[in-house]
Amino acid sequence: MIDKLIERIAEKQSPICVGLDTKFDYIPQEFLSREFEKDALTYAATNIFQYNCALIDAVADIVPAVKVQIAYYEMYGCEGMKAFRDTIRYAKNAGLIVIADVKRNDIGATATAYSSAYLGRTKIGEEEIPVFDADFATVNGYLGTDGIAPFVEDCRKYEKGIFVLVKTSNKSSGELQDIEIEGKTIYDRMADYVARWGEDCIGVYGYSSVGAVIGATYPQQAERIRETHPHIFVLIPGYGAQGGSAEGLIPNFDKKGFGGIVNNSRAILTAYQNEKYAGLSFEKAAREATLAMQRDILETFAKHGIAY
Numbered sequence: 001m002i003d004k005l006i007e008r009i010a011e012k013q014s015p016i017c018v019g020l021d022t023k024f025d026y027i028p029q030e031f032l033s034r035e036f037e038k039d040a041l042t043y044a045a046t047n048i049f050q051y052n053c054a055l056i057d058a059v060a061d062i063v064p065a066v067k068v069q070i071a072y073y074e075m076y077g078c079e080g081m082k083a084f085r086d087t088i089r090y091a092k093n094a095g096l097i098v099i100a101d102v103k104r105n106d107i108g109a110t111a112t113a114y115s116s117a118y119l120g121r122t123k124i125g126e127e128e129i130p131v132f133d134a135d136f137a138t139v140n141g142y143l144g145t146d147g148i149a150p151f152v153e154d155c156r157k158y159e160k161g162i163f164v165l166v167k168t169s170n171k172s173s174g175e176l177q178d179i180e181i182e183g184k185t186i187y188d189r190m191a192d193y194v195a196r197w198g199e200d201c202i203g204v205y206g207y208s209s210v211g212a213v214i215g216a217t218y219p220q221q222a223e224r225i226r227e228t229h230p231h232i233f234v235l236i237p238g239y240g241a242q243g244g245s246a247e248g249l250i251p252n253f254d255k256k257g258f259g260g261i262v263n264n265s266r267a268i269l270t271a272y273q274n275e276k277y278a279g280l281s282f283e284k285a286a287r288e289a290t291l292a293m294q295r296d297i298l299e300t301f302a303k304h305g306i307a308y
């Protein structure tokens, strides 16, 4: 799956993933359809799905992937989960690669169940059913190897991928992740594990389907990880609303523009509220914001001799 993602990035010259962290409050009043007004949760979830479809249509030709953050669907209960499933299907049908941002993990047996839900198959009798069937999932490595192994197995079996949290973008990420033991931080050690877990999943471009999450807000840490781990492909959140810059993304990328994919959620989802895009519909504003992000990244790449 990592090869397919890299090929799509190169085709579109766009190492960008649009984050569908869609809250009901983000949807402009004029877009809301009262048609689904059975109960509040159904109303919210159905409108969220319609909004996602419009956004996907607006960006499908300029980005390779979307990331669907499950918290924004769980908060609308079962109806929200249907919207999550339907959004994944819609995005895949639109030719996009889908990252299910679920940050799952548990003991091995339970991690197996999580992996079946998001990447693998659920077995019922003789039948094996793909359930959410995303292309990638985000996972938490805190429980160690037996909590990650089921996901890695499904990556191999079904040509999927995972991104393991290594150095997260948030302000407090250093409380635990930056602790140094015998000259190595916790995030260094997590990166070492990610490299080990993914060593049999390296594709033709030299990157593994077992990747890492490293926030755009921590470029020095990204550089440190990249020095020792050339095969780790990085999901990079934190550009846009969290203040990460294009310059800060550079350590993740090789000279061909491979090595990472940059997520942007709120700054695209709510672009229509930005005065820069005043007067545009939310779809057009989202597209313009995505194109501006692409320009910003490609111009910064060019300064560093990076090109597709």
Ligand SMILES: O=C(O)c1cc(=O)[nH]c(=O)n1[C@@H]1O[C@H](COP(=O)(O)O)[C@@H](O)[C@H]1O
Binding pocket: 019, 021, 069, 101, 138, 167, 168, 169, 170, 213, 214, 215, 237, 238, 239, 240, 241, 242, 263, 264, 265, 266, 267
């Ligand atoms: O795994 C993630 O995607 C993730 C990891 C991380 O370290 N930081 C981070 O912001 N994220 C997610 O990336 C998205 C960032 O959203 P924006 O800040 O609105 O672009 C959210 O869906 C977060 O849950």
